[in-house]
Amino acid sequence: MKKIVIFLMLIFGMNVMALFVPCAKGDTKCVIRGFKVNGEIINEDGSQDIEYIVHFINNFAESGSIEIIGHADSSGTKRHNLKLSIIRAENAAKMLREFGLNEKFIINKITGEGENFPIDTNATVNGRYNNRRVEIFIENIKFKEQVK
Template structure:
Protein backbone atom coordinates (compact mmCIF):
# COMPACT_ATOMS: atom_id res chain seq x y z
CA UNK A 1 0.00 0.00 0.00
CA UNK A 2 1.24 3.41 -0.93
CA UNK A 3 0.78 6.81 0.56
CA UNK A 4 -2.72 7.96 -0.40
CA UNK A 5 -1.73 11.61 0.07
CA UNK A 6 0.98 11.51 -2.63
CA UNK A 7 0.89 14.47 -5.01
CA UNK A 8 3.17 14.19 -8.07
CA UNK A 9 5.70 17.02 -8.38
CA UNK A 10 4.75 17.56 -12.04
CA UNK A 11 1.03 18.28 -12.49
CA UNK A 12 -0.72 15.70 -14.65
CA UNK A 13 -2.16 18.37 -16.94
CA UNK A 14 1.33 19.57 -17.87
CA UNK A 15 3.23 16.31 -18.32
CA UNK A 16 2.50 16.11 -22.04
CA UNK A 17 3.31 18.74 -24.63
CA UNK A 18 0.16 19.16 -26.68
CA UNK A 19 1.94 20.98 -29.50
CA UNK A 20 1.53 24.53 -28.21
CA UNK A 21 4.25 26.91 -29.30
CA UNK A 22 6.75 27.83 -26.55
CA UNK A 23 7.18 31.25 -28.15
CA UNK A 24 6.16 33.73 -30.78
CA UNK A 25 9.01 35.51 -32.52
CA UNK A 26 7.45 38.96 -32.17
CA UNK A 27 7.42 38.53 -28.38
CA UNK A 28 11.24 38.18 -28.57
CA UNK A 29 11.15 35.64 -25.75
CA UNK A 30 10.70 31.87 -25.71
CA UNK A 31 9.96 30.03 -22.47
CA UNK A 32 10.42 26.30 -21.95
CA UNK A 33 8.82 25.04 -18.72
CA UNK A 34 8.78 21.80 -16.83
CA UNK A 35 12.21 20.64 -15.85
CA UNK A 36 12.12 17.85 -13.28
CA UNK A 37 12.81 18.82 -9.68
CA UNK A 38 16.59 18.96 -9.37
CA UNK A 39 16.92 18.08 -13.05
CA UNK A 40 19.42 19.83 -15.27
CA UNK A 41 18.72 17.76 -18.39
CA UNK A 42 15.68 18.26 -20.57
CA UNK A 43 12.97 15.63 -20.83
CA UNK A 44 10.96 14.77 -23.94
CA UNK A 45 8.61 17.74 -23.67
CA UNK A 46 11.39 20.31 -23.31
CA UNK A 47 13.34 18.58 -26.07
CA UNK A 48 10.37 19.00 -28.40
CA UNK A 49 10.11 22.70 -27.51
CA UNK A 50 13.83 23.31 -28.14
CA UNK A 51 13.63 21.55 -31.52
CA UNK A 52 10.65 23.73 -32.39
CA UNK A 53 12.50 26.91 -31.39
CA UNK A 54 15.64 25.99 -33.38
CA UNK A 55 13.55 25.22 -36.46
CA UNK A 56 11.38 28.34 -36.11
CA UNK A 57 14.42 30.61 -35.87
CA UNK A 58 16.19 28.94 -38.80
CA UNK A 59 13.13 29.29 -41.02
CA UNK A 60 11.98 32.82 -40.18
CA UNK A 61 15.01 34.77 -38.98
CA UNK A 62 18.08 35.76 -41.01
CA UNK A 63 20.26 36.30 -37.94
CA UNK A 64 20.17 37.41 -34.34
CA UNK A 65 21.59 36.91 -30.89
CA UNK A 66 20.24 34.85 -28.02
CA UNK A 67 20.45 35.05 -24.25
CA UNK A 68 19.58 31.84 -22.44
CA UNK A 69 18.51 32.21 -18.82
CA UNK A 70 17.90 29.27 -16.50
CA UNK A 71 15.48 29.37 -13.57
CA UNK A 72 14.45 27.07 -10.72
CA UNK A 73 11.65 26.86 -8.22
CA UNK A 74 12.34 27.66 -4.56
CA UNK A 75 13.14 24.06 -3.59
CA UNK A 76 16.77 23.73 -2.51
CA UNK A 77 19.41 26.20 -1.38
CA UNK A 78 20.14 29.42 -3.24
CA UNK A 79 23.63 28.19 -4.11
CA UNK A 80 22.33 24.87 -5.46
CA UNK A 81 19.55 26.57 -7.43
CA UNK A 82 21.94 29.07 -9.00
CA UNK A 83 24.20 26.21 -10.16
CA UNK A 84 21.26 24.10 -11.35
CA UNK A 85 19.71 26.96 -13.31
CA UNK A 86 23.03 27.63 -15.05
CA UNK A 87 23.35 23.92 -15.94
CA UNK A 88 19.84 24.03 -17.43
CA UNK A 89 20.73 27.05 -19.55
CA UNK A 90 24.02 25.50 -20.73
CA UNK A 91 22.26 22.24 -21.66
CA UNK A 92 19.55 24.15 -23.53
CA UNK A 93 22.20 26.07 -25.51
CA UNK A 94 23.97 22.83 -26.44
CA UNK A 95 20.72 21.20 -27.49
CA UNK A 96 19.67 24.16 -29.64
CA UNK A 97 22.91 23.70 -31.61
CA UNK A 98 22.45 19.92 -31.67
CA UNK A 99 18.93 20.40 -33.01
CA UNK A 100 20.25 22.48 -35.89
CA UNK A 101 20.22 26.10 -34.71
CA UNK A 102 22.32 27.76 -37.39
CA UNK A 103 25.66 29.43 -36.55
CA UNK A 104 24.25 32.73 -37.82
CA UNK A 105 22.61 32.96 -34.38
CA UNK A 106 25.10 33.92 -31.70
CA UNK A 107 24.48 32.85 -28.14
CA UNK A 108 25.83 35.89 -26.32
CA UNK A 109 24.86 35.12 -22.75
CA UNK A 110 24.10 31.99 -20.73
CA UNK A 111 23.19 32.65 -17.10
CA UNK A 112 21.46 30.99 -14.19
CA UNK A 113 19.24 33.02 -11.89
CA UNK A 114 18.19 30.25 -9.51
CA UNK A 115 14.83 30.95 -7.92
CA UNK A 116 15.27 34.75 -7.89
CA UNK A 117 12.68 35.55 -10.57
CA UNK A 118 9.63 33.32 -10.16
CA UNK A 119 6.80 33.78 -12.64
CA UNK A 120 4.34 31.87 -10.46
CA UNK A 121 3.84 30.94 -6.83
CA UNK A 122 6.15 28.38 -5.27
CA UNK A 123 3.35 27.31 -2.94
CA UNK A 124 1.74 24.90 -5.44
CA UNK A 125 2.97 22.01 -7.56
CA UNK A 126 1.85 23.79 -10.73
CA UNK A 127 3.51 27.05 -9.70
CA UNK A 128 6.83 25.32 -9.02
CA UNK A 129 6.51 23.53 -12.37
CA UNK A 130 6.11 26.90 -14.13
CA UNK A 131 9.11 28.35 -12.31
CA UNK A 132 11.43 25.51 -13.43
CA UNK A 133 12.18 26.92 -16.86
CA UNK A 134 14.60 28.42 -19.30
CA UNK A 135 13.98 31.66 -21.13
CA UNK A 136 15.48 32.40 -24.51
CA UNK A 137 15.65 36.14 -25.15
CA UNK A 138 15.81 37.01 -28.86
CA UNK A 139 17.86 40.13 -29.67
CA UNK A 140 18.98 41.96 -32.81
CA UNK A 141 16.70 39.92 -35.05
CA UNK A 142 16.82 40.38 -38.78
CA UNK A 143 13.78 38.78 -40.36
CA UNK A 144 13.95 36.84 -43.60
CA UNK A 145 12.07 38.32 -46.51
CA UNK A 146 8.68 36.63 -46.71
CA UNK A 147 6.97 36.08 -50.02
CA UNK A 148 3.53 34.78 -50.73
CA UNK A 149 3.16 31.88 -53.14
CA UNK A 150 1.20 33.97 -55.67
CA UNK A 151 3.73 36.83 -55.76
Template sequence: MTTRLIALAAATSLFGLAACTDPNTGAPLGGMSRTQQGALAGAAVGAVLGATRDSDNNNEGRDAARGAILGAAAGAVAGNILDRQAQSLQQSISNPNIQIINHGSYLQVILPEGILFATDSAAVSGPAQNDLYAVARNLNQYPNSRVEVVGHTDDTGRDAYNMDLSQRRAQSVAGILTAAGVNAGRVVATGRGESQPIASNATAEGRAQNRRVEILIRPTQ
Protein backbone atom coordinates in the same frame (compact mmCIF):
# COMPACT_ATOMS: atom_id res chain seq x y z
CA MET B 1 13.68 73.41 -29.02
CA THR B 2 9.88 73.36 -29.32
CA THR B 3 10.04 70.77 -32.11
CA ARG B 4 12.34 68.61 -30.02
CA LEU B 5 9.96 68.68 -27.07
CA ILE B 6 7.02 67.79 -29.30
CA ALA B 7 8.96 64.94 -30.90
CA LEU B 8 10.01 63.62 -27.53
CA ALA B 9 6.43 63.70 -26.24
CA ALA B 10 5.23 61.92 -29.35
CA ALA B 11 7.90 59.28 -29.01
CA THR B 12 6.97 58.61 -25.40
CA SER B 13 3.27 58.17 -26.12
CA LEU B 14 3.66 56.20 -29.36
CA PHE B 15 6.35 53.91 -27.99
CA GLY B 16 4.13 53.17 -25.02
CA LEU B 17 1.27 52.34 -27.36
CA ALA B 18 3.47 50.08 -29.45
CA ALA B 19 4.55 48.16 -26.36
CA CYS B 20 1.01 47.42 -25.12
CA THR B 21 0.12 43.73 -25.15
CA ASP B 22 -2.53 41.48 -23.72
CA PRO B 23 -1.04 40.19 -20.44
CA ASN B 24 -2.58 36.77 -21.01
CA THR B 25 -1.70 36.12 -24.64
CA GLY B 26 1.06 38.56 -25.49
CA ALA B 27 -0.99 39.76 -28.44
CA PRO B 28 -0.94 43.47 -29.32
CA LEU B 29 -3.77 45.54 -27.93
CA GLY B 30 -5.87 48.04 -29.86
CA GLY B 31 -6.23 45.87 -32.97
CA MET B 32 -2.80 46.84 -34.29
CA SER B 33 -0.35 44.38 -35.78
CA ARG B 34 3.26 44.32 -34.70
CA THR B 35 4.13 45.79 -38.09
CA GLN B 36 1.90 48.79 -37.42
CA GLN B 37 3.15 49.15 -33.87
CA GLY B 38 6.75 48.90 -35.05
CA ALA B 39 6.13 51.60 -37.61
CA LEU B 40 4.63 53.90 -34.97
CA ALA B 41 7.46 53.34 -32.52
CA GLY B 42 10.08 53.72 -35.23
CA ALA B 43 8.50 56.92 -36.48
CA ALA B 44 8.47 58.40 -32.99
CA VAL B 45 12.06 57.49 -32.23
CA GLY B 46 13.16 58.62 -35.69
CA ALA B 47 11.48 61.98 -35.18
CA VAL B 48 13.38 62.50 -31.93
CA LEU B 49 16.70 61.54 -33.47
CA GLY B 50 16.05 63.70 -36.51
CA ALA B 51 15.26 66.74 -34.37
CA THR B 52 17.98 66.30 -31.78
CA ARG B 53 20.70 65.63 -34.35
CA ASP B 54 19.84 68.68 -36.41
CA SER B 55 23.12 70.13 -37.64
CA ASP B 56 22.10 73.68 -38.46
CA ASN B 57 19.42 74.27 -35.79
CA ASN B 58 17.20 75.80 -38.46
CA ASN B 59 15.29 72.89 -39.92
CA GLU B 60 14.26 70.80 -36.94
CA GLY B 61 10.79 70.16 -38.34
CA ARG B 62 12.17 68.89 -41.63
CA ASP B 63 14.78 66.74 -39.89
CA ALA B 64 12.19 65.32 -37.51
CA ALA B 65 9.95 64.41 -40.47
CA ARG B 66 12.81 62.70 -42.28
CA GLY B 67 13.72 60.81 -39.13
CA ALA B 68 10.11 59.75 -38.67
CA ILE B 69 9.89 58.37 -42.22
CA LEU B 70 13.11 56.39 -41.91
CA GLY B 71 12.21 55.18 -38.42
CA ALA B 72 8.75 54.10 -39.51
CA ALA B 73 10.18 52.03 -42.35
CA ALA B 74 12.73 50.33 -40.09
CA GLY B 75 10.19 49.73 -37.34
CA ALA B 76 7.64 48.27 -39.74
CA VAL B 77 10.20 45.84 -41.15
CA ALA B 78 11.29 44.70 -37.67
CA GLY B 79 7.71 44.33 -36.48
CA ASN B 80 6.72 42.35 -39.55
CA ILE B 81 9.66 39.97 -39.13
CA LEU B 82 8.78 39.30 -35.49
CA ASP B 83 5.14 38.73 -36.45
CA ARG B 84 6.13 36.15 -39.04
CA GLN B 85 8.71 34.49 -36.80
CA ALA B 86 6.27 34.17 -33.91
CA GLN B 87 3.60 32.70 -36.20
CA SER B 88 6.08 30.20 -37.60
CA LEU B 89 7.11 29.16 -34.09
CA GLN B 90 3.49 28.66 -33.06
CA GLN B 91 2.91 26.39 -36.03
CA SER B 92 6.05 24.30 -35.53
CA ILE B 93 5.90 23.65 -31.78
CA SER B 94 3.68 20.73 -30.83
CA ASN B 95 3.43 21.10 -27.04
CA PRO B 96 0.59 23.46 -26.11
CA ASN B 97 2.22 24.23 -22.75
CA ILE B 98 5.04 26.12 -24.43
CA GLN B 99 4.25 29.84 -24.50
CA ILE B 100 5.42 32.18 -27.26
CA ILE B 101 5.04 35.86 -26.43
CA ASN B 102 5.78 38.65 -28.89
CA HIS B 103 6.88 41.67 -26.88
CA GLY B 104 7.30 43.87 -29.93
CA SER B 105 11.08 44.18 -29.70
CA TYR B 106 11.81 40.51 -28.92
CA LEU B 107 10.20 37.08 -28.67
CA GLN B 108 9.95 35.12 -25.43
CA VAL B 109 9.58 31.33 -25.51
CA ILE B 110 8.67 29.92 -22.07
CA LEU B 111 9.28 26.21 -21.50
CA PRO B 112 7.97 24.82 -18.18
CA GLU B 113 10.27 22.51 -16.24
CA GLY B 114 7.69 19.75 -16.36
CA ILE B 115 8.06 19.25 -20.12
CA LEU B 116 11.84 19.62 -20.14
CA PHE B 117 13.36 17.89 -17.14
CA ALA B 118 12.86 15.28 -14.46
CA THR B 119 13.12 16.56 -10.88
CA ASP B 120 16.63 17.85 -10.07
CA SER B 121 17.81 16.86 -13.56
CA ALA B 122 19.36 18.92 -16.34
CA ALA B 123 18.86 16.24 -19.01
CA VAL B 124 16.24 17.35 -21.57
CA SER B 125 13.47 14.81 -22.19
CA GLY B 126 13.04 13.25 -25.62
CA PRO B 127 9.70 14.89 -26.53
CA ALA B 128 11.00 18.30 -25.46
CA GLN B 129 14.05 17.85 -27.67
CA ASN B 130 11.76 17.65 -30.69
CA ASP B 131 10.28 21.05 -29.87
CA LEU B 132 13.74 22.52 -29.27
CA TYR B 133 14.80 21.29 -32.70
CA ALA B 134 11.76 23.09 -34.10
CA VAL B 135 12.91 26.26 -32.31
CA ALA B 136 16.38 25.77 -33.78
CA ARG B 137 14.99 25.48 -37.30
CA ASN B 138 13.09 28.70 -36.74
CA LEU B 139 16.23 30.46 -35.48
CA ASN B 140 18.11 29.32 -38.57
CA GLN B 141 15.29 30.58 -40.77
CA TYR B 142 15.56 33.98 -39.05
CA PRO B 143 19.31 34.30 -38.46
CA ASN B 144 19.50 38.01 -37.59
CA SER B 145 19.01 37.70 -33.85
CA ARG B 146 20.82 36.88 -30.65
CA VAL B 147 19.44 34.19 -28.39
CA GLU B 148 19.45 34.24 -24.60
CA VAL B 149 18.61 30.96 -22.86
CA VAL B 150 17.74 31.66 -19.21
CA GLY B 151 17.12 29.02 -16.54
CA HIS B 152 14.88 29.65 -13.51
CA THR B 153 13.94 27.66 -10.40
CA ASP B 154 11.57 28.02 -7.47
CA ASP B 155 12.87 28.86 -4.00
CA THR B 156 12.92 25.29 -2.67
CA GLY B 157 16.40 24.32 -1.53
CA ARG B 158 19.64 26.25 -1.18
CA ASP B 159 20.27 29.36 -3.25
CA ALA B 160 23.61 28.07 -4.54
CA TYR B 161 22.11 24.75 -5.62
CA ASN B 162 19.24 26.45 -7.43
CA MET B 163 21.62 28.79 -9.23
CA ASP B 164 23.78 25.88 -10.37
CA LEU B 165 20.76 23.82 -11.48
CA SER B 166 19.29 26.73 -13.45
CA GLN B 167 22.65 27.30 -15.17
CA ARG B 168 23.03 23.63 -16.11
CA ARG B 169 19.49 23.53 -17.46
CA ALA B 170 20.01 26.65 -19.54
CA GLN B 171 23.22 25.16 -20.93
CA SER B 172 21.43 21.91 -21.80
CA VAL B 173 18.79 23.76 -23.79
CA ALA B 174 21.38 25.98 -25.47
CA GLY B 175 23.42 22.88 -26.31
CA ILE B 176 20.50 21.33 -28.15
CA LEU B 177 19.94 24.53 -30.14
CA THR B 178 23.58 24.68 -31.22
CA ALA B 179 23.67 20.93 -31.93
CA ALA B 180 20.71 21.53 -34.24
CA GLY B 181 22.75 24.04 -36.23
CA VAL B 182 22.24 27.40 -34.52
CA ASN B 183 25.51 29.35 -34.59
CA ALA B 184 26.99 29.12 -31.09
CA GLY B 185 28.09 32.75 -31.35
CA ARG B 186 24.41 33.79 -31.27
CA VAL B 187 23.55 31.85 -28.11
CA VAL B 188 24.20 32.75 -24.47
CA ALA B 189 23.09 30.54 -21.56
CA THR B 190 22.46 32.04 -18.12
CA GLY B 191 21.11 30.74 -14.84
CA ARG B 192 19.01 33.02 -12.64
CA GLY B 193 18.19 30.51 -9.92
CA GLU B 194 15.23 31.61 -7.82
CA SER B 195 15.85 35.34 -8.26
CA GLN B 196 13.18 36.06 -10.91
CA PRO B 197 9.89 34.36 -9.97
CA ILE B 198 6.81 34.97 -12.10
CA ALA B 199 4.40 33.55 -9.51
CA SER B 200 4.20 33.06 -5.76
CA ASN B 201 6.45 30.37 -4.30
CA ALA B 202 3.89 29.90 -1.53
CA THR B 203 1.83 27.44 -3.61
CA ALA B 204 2.69 24.33 -5.61
CA GLU B 205 1.16 25.90 -8.73
CA GLY B 206 3.26 29.02 -8.34
CA ARG B 207 6.46 27.06 -7.80
CA ALA B 208 5.73 25.03 -10.93
CA GLN B 209 5.44 28.24 -12.97
CA ASN B 210 8.73 29.51 -11.60
CA ARG B 211 10.61 26.37 -12.65
CA ARG B 212 11.16 27.15 -16.31
CA VAL B 213 13.62 27.91 -19.09
CA GLU B 214 13.06 30.96 -21.27
CA ILE B 215 14.46 31.52 -24.75
CA LEU B 216 14.65 35.23 -25.55
CA ILE B 217 15.07 36.04 -29.24
CA ARG B 218 16.29 39.58 -29.82
CA PRO B 219 16.62 40.88 -33.41
CA THR B 220 19.99 42.39 -34.25
CA GLN B 221 18.78 44.37 -37.29
Protein backbone atom coordinates in the same frame (compact mmCIF):
# COMPACT_ATOMS: atom_id res chain seq x y z
CA MET C 1 0.57 16.41 -30.18
CA LYS C 2 3.52 18.43 -31.48
CA LYS C 3 3.43 16.59 -34.82
CA ILE C 4 -0.24 17.51 -35.21
CA VAL C 5 0.56 21.15 -34.48
CA ILE C 6 3.37 21.17 -37.06
CA PHE C 7 0.99 19.60 -39.59
CA LEU C 8 -1.59 22.32 -38.84
CA MET C 9 1.12 24.94 -39.23
CA LEU C 10 1.93 23.65 -42.69
CA ILE C 11 -1.74 23.75 -43.67
CA PHE C 12 -2.94 26.95 -41.94
CA GLY C 13 0.23 28.92 -41.30
CA MET C 14 2.04 30.30 -38.26
CA ASN C 15 -1.05 31.76 -36.53
CA VAL C 16 -2.10 28.28 -35.40
CA MET C 17 1.34 27.71 -33.89
CA ALA C 18 1.09 30.70 -31.58
CA LEU C 19 -1.51 28.81 -29.55
CA PHE C 20 0.69 25.79 -28.80
CA VAL C 21 4.38 26.66 -28.81
CA PRO C 22 6.87 28.44 -26.55
CA CYS C 23 7.20 31.35 -28.99
CA ALA C 24 5.80 32.56 -32.30
CA LYS C 25 6.87 34.86 -35.12
CA GLY C 26 7.55 38.28 -33.71
CA ASP C 27 8.31 36.98 -30.21
CA THR C 28 11.75 37.67 -28.85
CA LYS C 29 11.35 35.39 -25.82
CA CYS C 30 10.69 31.66 -25.73
CA VAL C 31 10.02 29.80 -22.48
CA ILE C 32 10.86 26.14 -22.00
CA ARG C 33 9.34 24.36 -19.03
CA GLY C 34 9.89 20.72 -18.32
CA PHE C 35 12.43 20.16 -15.61
CA LYS C 36 11.94 17.72 -12.79
CA VAL C 37 12.71 18.87 -9.26
CA ASN C 38 16.54 19.17 -9.19
CA GLY C 39 16.53 18.13 -12.85
CA GLU C 40 19.27 19.41 -15.11
CA ILE C 41 17.98 17.98 -18.38
CA ILE C 42 14.87 19.10 -20.27
CA ASN C 43 12.11 16.51 -20.56
CA GLU C 44 10.79 15.16 -23.89
CA ASP C 45 8.16 17.90 -24.34
CA GLY C 46 10.77 20.54 -23.60
CA SER C 47 13.13 18.90 -26.08
CA GLN C 48 10.44 19.12 -28.73
CA ASP C 49 10.03 22.80 -27.86
CA ILE C 50 13.78 23.34 -28.32
CA GLU C 51 13.61 21.56 -31.66
CA TYR C 52 10.71 23.81 -32.69
CA ILE C 53 12.65 26.92 -31.66
CA VAL C 54 15.61 25.85 -33.81
CA HIS C 55 13.30 25.24 -36.76
CA PHE C 56 11.57 28.58 -36.13
CA ILE C 57 14.80 30.59 -35.90
CA ASN C 58 16.50 28.86 -38.84
CA ASN C 59 13.47 29.31 -41.10
CA PHE C 60 12.15 32.76 -40.16
CA ALA C 61 15.17 34.79 -39.05
CA GLU C 62 18.15 36.01 -41.01
CA SER C 63 20.32 37.05 -38.10
CA GLY C 64 20.36 37.63 -34.39
CA SER C 65 21.94 36.69 -31.11
CA ILE C 66 20.61 34.52 -28.33
CA GLU C 67 20.66 34.85 -24.56
CA ILE C 68 19.66 31.89 -22.41
CA ILE C 69 18.64 32.26 -18.76
CA GLY C 70 17.97 29.30 -16.51
CA HIS C 71 15.60 29.42 -13.53
CA ALA C 72 14.68 27.23 -10.58
CA ASP C 73 11.86 26.98 -8.07
CA SER C 74 12.44 27.65 -4.39
CA SER C 75 13.16 24.02 -3.47
CA GLY C 76 16.71 23.71 -2.19
CA THR C 77 19.19 26.36 -1.12
CA LYS C 78 19.76 29.58 -3.03
CA ARG C 79 23.28 28.45 -3.89
CA HIS C 80 22.07 25.07 -5.20
CA ASN C 81 19.29 26.71 -7.22
CA LEU C 82 21.69 29.18 -8.80
CA LYS C 83 24.05 26.39 -9.86
CA LEU C 84 21.12 24.29 -11.12
CA SER C 85 19.73 27.18 -13.16
CA ILE C 86 23.10 27.73 -14.86
CA ILE C 87 23.34 24.03 -15.75
CA ARG C 88 19.82 24.16 -17.21
CA ALA C 89 20.76 27.13 -19.39
CA GLU C 90 23.97 25.42 -20.53
CA ASN C 91 22.05 22.26 -21.43
CA ALA C 92 19.49 24.28 -23.39
CA ALA C 93 22.31 25.97 -25.34
CA LYS C 94 23.84 22.58 -26.10
CA MET C 95 20.47 21.26 -27.31
CA LEU C 96 19.97 24.28 -29.60
CA ARG C 97 23.20 23.40 -31.38
CA GLU C 98 22.49 19.66 -31.36
CA PHE C 99 19.14 20.29 -33.06
CA GLY C 100 20.94 22.25 -35.78
CA LEU C 101 20.76 25.93 -34.86
CA ASN C 102 22.51 27.72 -37.71
CA GLU C 103 25.99 28.94 -36.77
CA LYS C 104 25.09 32.46 -37.94
CA PHE C 105 23.08 32.81 -34.71
CA ILE C 106 25.42 33.54 -31.84
CA ILE C 107 24.66 32.38 -28.32
CA ASN C 108 26.20 35.37 -26.59
CA LYS C 109 25.12 34.86 -22.99
CA ILE C 110 24.26 31.86 -20.82
CA THR C 111 23.31 32.64 -17.23
CA GLY C 112 21.26 31.39 -14.34
CA GLU C 113 19.04 33.32 -11.96
CA GLY C 114 18.23 30.55 -9.50
CA GLU C 115 14.93 31.20 -7.77
CA ASN C 116 15.20 35.00 -8.02
CA PHE C 117 12.56 35.66 -10.67
CA PRO C 118 9.57 33.31 -10.31
CA ILE C 119 6.77 33.60 -12.84
CA ASP C 120 4.36 31.68 -10.63
CA THR C 121 3.85 30.83 -6.98
CA ASN C 122 6.22 28.40 -5.29
CA ALA C 123 3.39 27.38 -2.95
CA THR C 124 1.90 24.85 -5.42
CA VAL C 125 3.26 21.93 -7.43
CA ASN C 126 2.12 23.53 -10.70
CA GLY C 127 3.61 26.89 -9.75
CA ARG C 128 6.97 25.33 -8.94
CA TYR C 129 6.85 23.44 -12.25
CA ASN C 130 6.35 26.74 -14.10
CA ASN C 131 9.28 28.30 -12.25
CA ARG C 132 11.65 25.49 -13.32
CA ARG C 133 12.31 26.88 -16.77
CA VAL C 134 14.73 28.24 -19.30
CA GLU C 135 14.07 31.50 -21.12
CA ILE C 136 15.58 31.98 -24.55
CA PHE C 137 15.80 35.58 -25.72
CA ILE C 138 16.35 36.22 -29.41
CA GLU C 139 18.02 39.62 -29.63
CA ASN C 140 18.84 41.92 -32.52
CA ILE C 141 16.67 39.71 -34.64
CA LYS C 142 16.05 40.39 -38.27
CA PHE C 143 13.16 38.38 -39.66
CA LYS C 144 13.15 37.21 -43.26
CA GLU C 145 10.66 38.88 -45.55
CA GLN C 146 7.67 36.60 -46.08
CA VAL C 147 6.24 36.08 -49.55
CA LYS C 148 2.47 36.64 -49.51
